[in-house]
Amino acid sequence: MSLDKATVARIATLARIKVADADLDRMAGELQTIMSWIEQLNEVDTKGVEPMTSAVEVTLPQREDVVNDGGYADRILANAREPVMQGEGGFFTVPKVVE
Amino acid sequence: MAALTDLTIAEAREGLRKKSFSAKELARAHVAAIEKARSLNAFITETPERALADAEASDARLAKGEARPLEGIPLAIKDLFCTNGILTTAASHILDGFKPPYESTVTANLWNAGAVLLGKTNLDEFAMGSSNMTSYYGPVKNPWRRPGDNRPLVPGGSSGGSAAAVAARVAMGATGTDTGGSIRQPAGFCGIVGLKPTYGRCSRWGIVAFASSLDQAGPMTRSVRDAAIMLRAMAGHDPKDSTSVPRPVPDYEKALTGEVRGLKFGIPKEYRIDGMAPEIEKLWQQGIAWMKTAGAEPVEISLPHTKYALPAYYIIAPAEASSNLARYDGVRFGLRVPGNSLDEMYENTRAEGFGAEVRRRVLIGTYVLSAGYYDAYYLKAQRVRALIARDFTEAYKKCDVILTPTAPSGAFAIGEKADDPIAMYLNDVFTVTVNLSGLPGISVPAGLTDDGLPLGLQLIGRAFDEETLFRAAGVLESAAKFTAKPPGV
Amino acid sequence: MLIEGKTGTWEMVIGLEVHAQVISEAKLFSGAPTAFGAEPNTQVSYVDAAFPGMLPVINRKCVEQAVRTGLGINGRINEVSVFDRKNYFYADLPAGYQISQYTRPIVSNGKLTIELEDGSTKDIGITRLHMEQDAGKSLHDQHATKTYVDLNRAGVALMEIVSEPDIRSPEEAGAYLRKLRSILRYLGTCDGNMEEGSMRCDANVSVRKQGSREFGTRCEIKNVNSVRFVMQAIEYEARRQVELIEDGGTVVQETRLFDSGRGVTRSMRSKEHAHDYRYFPDPDLLPLVLDPNWVSEIRVSMPELPDAKKTRFMRDFKLSAKDAGILVAEKENAAFFEEVAKGRKDPKLAANWVVGELFGMLNREGKDIQQSPVSAKSLAGLLDLIENNTISGRIAKDVFALMVETGKDAATIVEEKGLKQVTDTGAIEAAVDKVIAENAAKVSDYRSGKQAIFGWFVGQVMKATQGKANPALVNELLKKKLAG
Ligand SMILES: [Mg+2]
Numbered sequence A: 001m002s003l004d005k006a007t008v009a010r011i012a013t014l015a016r017i018k019v020a021d022a023d024l025d026r027m028a029g030e031l032q033t034i035m036s037w038i039e040q041l042n043e044v045d046t047k048g049v050e051p052m053t054s055a056v057e058v059t060l061p062q063r064e065d066v067v068n069d070g071g072y073a074d075r076i077l078a079n080a081r082e083p084v085m086q087g088e089g090g091f092f093t094v095p096k097v098v099e
Numbered sequence B: 001m002a003a004l005t006d007l008t009i010a011e012a013r014e015g016l017r018k019k020s021f022s023a024k025e026l027a028r029a030h031v032a033a034i035e036k037a038r039s040l041n042a043f044i045t046e047t048p049e050r051a052l053a054d055a056e057a058s059d060a061r062l063a064k065g066e067a068r069p070l071e072g073i074p075l076a077i078k079d080l081f082c083t084n085g086i087l088t089t090a091a092s093h094i095l096d097g098f099k100p101p102y103e104s105t106v107t108a109n110l111w112n113a114g115a116v117l118l119g120k121t122n123l124d125e126f127a128m129g130s131s132n133m134t135s136y137y138g139p140v141k142n143p144w145r146r147p148g149d150n151r152p153l154v155p156g157g158s159s160g161g162s163a164a165a166v167a168a169r170v171a172m173g174a175t176g177t178d179t180g181g182s183i184r185q186p187a188g189f190c191g192i193v194g195l196k197p198t199y200g201r202c203s204r205w206g207i208v209a210f211a212s213s214l215d216q217a218g219p220m221t222r223s224v225r226d227a228a229i230m231l232r233a234m235a236g237h238d239p240k241d242s243t244s245v246p247r248p249v250p251d252y253e254k255a256l257t258g259e260v261r262g263l264k265f266g267i268p269k270e271y272r273i274d275g276m277a278p279e280i281e282k283l284w285q286q287g288i289a290w291m292k293t294a295g296a297e298p299v300e301i302s303l304p305h306t307k308y309a310l311p312a313y314y315i316i317a318p319a320e321a322s323s324n325l326a327r328y329d330g331v332r333f334g335l336r337v338p339g340n341s342l343d344e345m346y347e348n349t350r351a352e353g354f355g356a357e358v359r360r361r362v363l364i365g366t367y368v369l370s371a372g373y374y375d376a377y378y379l380k381a382q383r384v385r386a387l388i389a390r391d392f393t394e395a396y397k398k399c400d401v402i403l404t405p406t407a408p409s410g411a412f413a414i415g416e417k418a419d420d421p422i423a424m425y426l427n428d429v430f431t432v433t434v435n436l437s438g439l440p441g442i443s444v445p446a447g448l449t450d451d452g453l454p455l456g457l458q459l460i461g462r463a464f465d466e467e468t469l470f471r472a473a474g475v476l477e478s479a480a481k482f483t484a485k486p487p488g489v
Numbered sequence C: 001m002l003i004e005g006k007t008g009t010w011e012m013v014i015g016l017e018v019h020a021q022v023i024s025e026a027k028l029f030s031g032a033p034t035a036f037g038a039e040p041n042t043q044v045s046y047v048d049a050a051f052p053g054m055l056p057v058i059n060r061k062c063v064e065q066a067v068r069t070g071l072g073i074n075g076r077i078n079e080v081s082v083f084d085r086k087n088y089f090y091a092d093l094p095a096g097y098q099i100s101q102y103t104r105p106i107v108s109n110g111k112l113t114i115e116l117e118d119g120s121t122k123d124i125g126i127t128r129l130h131m132e133q134d135a136g137k138s139l140h141d142q143h144a145t146k147t148y149v150d151l152n153r154a155g156v157a158l159m160e161i162v163s164e165p166d167i168r169s170p171e172e173a174g175a176y177l178r179k180l181r182s183i184l185r186y187l188g189t190c191d192g193n194m195e196e197g198s199m200r201c202d203a204n205v206s207v208r209k210q211g212s213r214e215f216g217t218r219c220e221i222k223n224v225n226s227v228r229f230v231m232q233a234i235e236y237e238a239r240r241q242v243e244l245i246e247d248g249g250t251v252v253q254e255t256r257l258f259d260s261g262r263g264v265t266r267s268m269r270s271k272e273h274a275h276d277y278r279y280f281p282d283p284d285l286l287p288l289v290l291d292p293n294w295v296s297e298i299r300v301s302m303p304e305l306p307d308a309k310k311t312r313f314m315r316d317f318k319l320s321a322k323d324a325g326i327l328v329a330e331k332e333n334a335a336f337f338e339e340v341a342k343g344r345k346d347p348k349l350a351a352n353w354v355v356g357e358l359f360g361m362l363n364r365e366g367k368d369i370q371q372s373p374v375s376a377k378s379l380a381g382l383l384d385l386i387e388n389n390t391i392s393g394r395i396a397k398d399v400f401a402l403m404v405e406t407g408k409d410a411a412t413i414v415e416e417k418g419l420k421q422v423t424d425t426g427a428i429e430a431a432v433d434k435v436i437a438e439n440a441a442k443v444s445d446y447r448s449g450k451q452a453i454f455g456w457f458v459g460q461v462m463k464a465t466q467g468k469a470n471p472a473l474v475n476e477l478l479k480k481k482l483a484g
C-alpha cells in the first residue's frame, strides 16, 4: 500500500494541516518509510484476538444528573482569539461560514 | 551538611521537620540554582515568586507542626500539566499564551500535600519525542557530558526538562508523563529514578492529552524512596477521569524493606536485540547478579511479541493523538493564524502551530484511521496490543517482576538521529511494551557507559503492584550505589 | 403513495433519522446545565469547550432515558455498548470530534406501529437508537465577516433514532414522527418540540419503479423543523427525483436543505466535500455495561404507552378506534378524558364531548388541554346532568358555552337560567292537550294516516315548553293522545 502525494494531500485536508504542494513529495516519502516499517505487524497472526482498546478492567463509571459546572462564560472566553466578550454578547468567533 | 540542593526529598523532609533549615531557604536555594542552570533550557516557565509564597505557607504549617507529606518540597512540573493561571504550553507554538483557569488533579494533589512549585519544565512538543528536540522552546541539554567532549547531549524525552532539572539538582523532584517511555528513558539518560505507574493509578484530568489509552503521570526523583513519597501524593482515584481506578493508595515507603529473598524476577530473552551496545548487556548481567546476591531468583521468561510493540505503538498513539489534537484549532485558546475561510484558518493555524514531528504523527494517525485502512492498521495494532498484554500475563505466572535495560543506549548528542525518525523511535523499544499493557515500570540509575554517561535498569511490575516494584528497585539501588553526578554539579 | 410518471408508476422509499434531545438536568458528559435559552456560553464547562486535559464522565440519567426510550420503541437493550469518536472539524464542534456510538449502539432492532387515515396500521422498523453529544450553535447573521459560536448546547445528550427504509409515503412519515413524539412525551425522555429543535428530523428519500426490489440513490434532507414540513419536503423531493430520472438524469447522493418558504429542497454545497469520520472507540471512556437488574427496574417503571392505552380505551370504554386514537395521542388529553369518563354508564358520551365540543372549543381558543377553561371535573358535572335527564343534550351545548364563558359549573348555570328539564307529566300533558286542541285539522290529517307530521307536533310541544320538556315523555304522550 503506497502513500502517494494525493493521499498525503487528502489526509492533510482531513487533519486540517496546510501542506505546500512543494512539500507533498518529501512528506509522502517520510510517511511511506514509517508505514512500511509498520507493515511488519502483518507477520503477527491475530486471528480470533479481540482488539485491546483499554488497559483498565473497570467498567464505565457514571455521574449523577446534577448541575455542578458551567456559569463562567468569562473564563471560557478568556483564552479565546477575537472573542465577543461577555456583555457584548459572549461569543467565540470564526471566519464567516456560508451555508 | 550537604548543599540544600543536593538533598533527597526524604532528607529535606527530615531537615524541615527538625528545623535545620526553612522551606523558604530550601526554595531560595533552588530558585538560585535554576537561574545558574538556565543554559540547560530545562524550564519553559520559572515561577520564583510562587515558589517563595508556597514556601512561606509551608514554614507556617511546619511551625504549627502541621506538616503534610511533601511540606516545603520544591518540585518542577512538566509543562503538560495544566496549572491554574500559569502559562501551560505542552512545548507547542499552538498553545501560545494559554493560561488554564483550572489545575490538573495530579498537581492539585501535590500542592495539597504541601509541595512548592518551582516552574514548568520543557518537553518534546505534546510529549512526542525521545530527545526533547521537538520542543518549540528549543532542545533541553543533558547536564551530563562525555568527559573531554563538550558536545551537548540530549536528556531523552519527552520528560527531558524534568529529568535534566532533577539530575542538575535544581529541583528535588519533578512530574513527568509516560506514553511510550517518556519518564523512564530520560530518567535513564540523566541518571535519576523515573516511575511510570499502572495505567489508571494517577488521574489524567488536566494533563494535556497525547494518547489517552497510554498516557500516565509519574514521579522523577534522585532516589527510589523519593519516588515512593511523590507517587503516594500524586496517585489516587479521580471521579473526573473515567479511566482512573478506585483503589486505595498504599504507603509505598513501607514497601522499601530491602528484602527480596525468594522474589522471582523474569529475564525476557526477546530483550536481547541485535545492535544493542555490549555495555547495555553488561549492565543487565550486573543487575541480574545484584538481584541474585540479594536472594532473588532469576527466571528466564519469554515476551514473544516484544518486537511488534513499537510498530503497534506507532499506530495506536498517533491515531489517538490525531483526534486529541483536533481541539487546537485557533478558536478557544492558543495560536490563531488568519485565513479567508474557516478551513483556511484551521489549516494555517495547525500548519504553523504544530512542529514537524507533531504534524507527522497527526498525519499518520489520520491515515491509519481513515476509510479503508482502519481494519488493516488500527484494529490490527489493537489486536497485537492484546497479544503483548497476554505475553506479560503469561510471564507473571512465572515471576513477580521483570528486569530489563531501560534503553538500548545512553544519551546521544543533540542533532544525532534527528533525520531518522525510526532510529529515534527505537529508543523506546524496552519501555513501550509496558505502556501498551498498562503495567507499572521504573528506571533505576545503575551504571555508566564506557564514556561515562548514566545508564538505567528497568523493573516492570504486575498491574497495581507498585509496592513489589519499589521493593525490588530499592534493592537494585542500594546494590548499584550510583553516586556519580553530572560534571559541575 | 405512488407517483404516476411518464414512464410508469414510482414508489418512494423513506428512512427517517430523528435526533431527540434527552430531558436531563446536566449534559451527557459534564455537569453543565441543559436549560434552554440562557445567555451565550454561560452553560458551558471546560469539558464542553474541549479545553486541554478535560475528560468526559457520563451522566447516568441520560443512559436511563436512552434505555427507557429503547424499551418504549420495543428495542433490544444492549448490555454492552461503546462510545466512539466521530472526527470532523466544524466551528460548533469544539473537540474536533463528536462522542457518539457507531458500531455498538445502546439500543437496536426496535419497531413502532403507525395508524393511517384509512384506519389501517403498519409497523416501521427502527434500526438503532444511539446516544451522542449535541453540537453548539453557529450564528452567521451577527457580523459581516464572522460567524459567532455559542456552546450552550454543546454536549447536551441526544438520542439518534434511525428507522429502517420502511416508510412509503409522506403520510406514513408524518404518522411515524407523531407516534414517536407521542411515545417520547409519554416516557418523559424528550419534549418532542420540533420548533425549538429539541426534536430534529433528517429524511432519506429515494424512488424506484413500483415492484422493483433494489433501492434508488437517496438524498438526505436535513433538519426539517415540523412534521408538516417533513411531509412536504419528502413529497417534493420524491417528485423531483422522478422527474430528474424520467428526463434522463441521475440522482446524486447528497445532503439537501428544505426551504419551507418556497416548499422546495436544494443542494447543500457546504456539506458536500467528502467526509471521512475516522470513527474509533473513545479512549477516554470505557465500554458502557448495563446492569440487567437496573434495566428491569426501568422496565417495570414504564408508563402505559399510547398503543396499550388505546386498546384499553376501546375495550373498557367501548370507543371507536378513531376516537381512542385521537384521545391517546397526547397523554394529557388521555388523562383528561379518563377523569371525565371514569364510572360513567355511557363513556362514549364522554368521548363525544371531549373529542367534539371540548377539542373544538380549545381549537377555537387556541389553547391546549392544560389551559382548558373547563376542567375535567366540571365537564363530568355537565355530563351527569345529561345522564340523569336534568337537561337535554341540546340544552347542554348552551350550558357548555356558558361554562367556557363564565367558568361556572354546569349545575349552577342550569339553576340560574332555570334550564332544568320538565319531567312532570302533568305539565307536559297540558302542553300536549293544548297543541292538539289548537290544531284539530292537523290532528285529523295525522289520524287519517299522515304519520309524517308527528315530528311537527313534537316541535310545537317543545316550543311551548321552551325546549325544557323531556323529549321521551313528549313522544310518549303525543303518541297516546293522537291515537285518540
Ligand atoms: Mg446521522
Ligand SMILES: [Zn+2]
Pocket: C019, C132, C160
Ligand atoms: Zn447524529
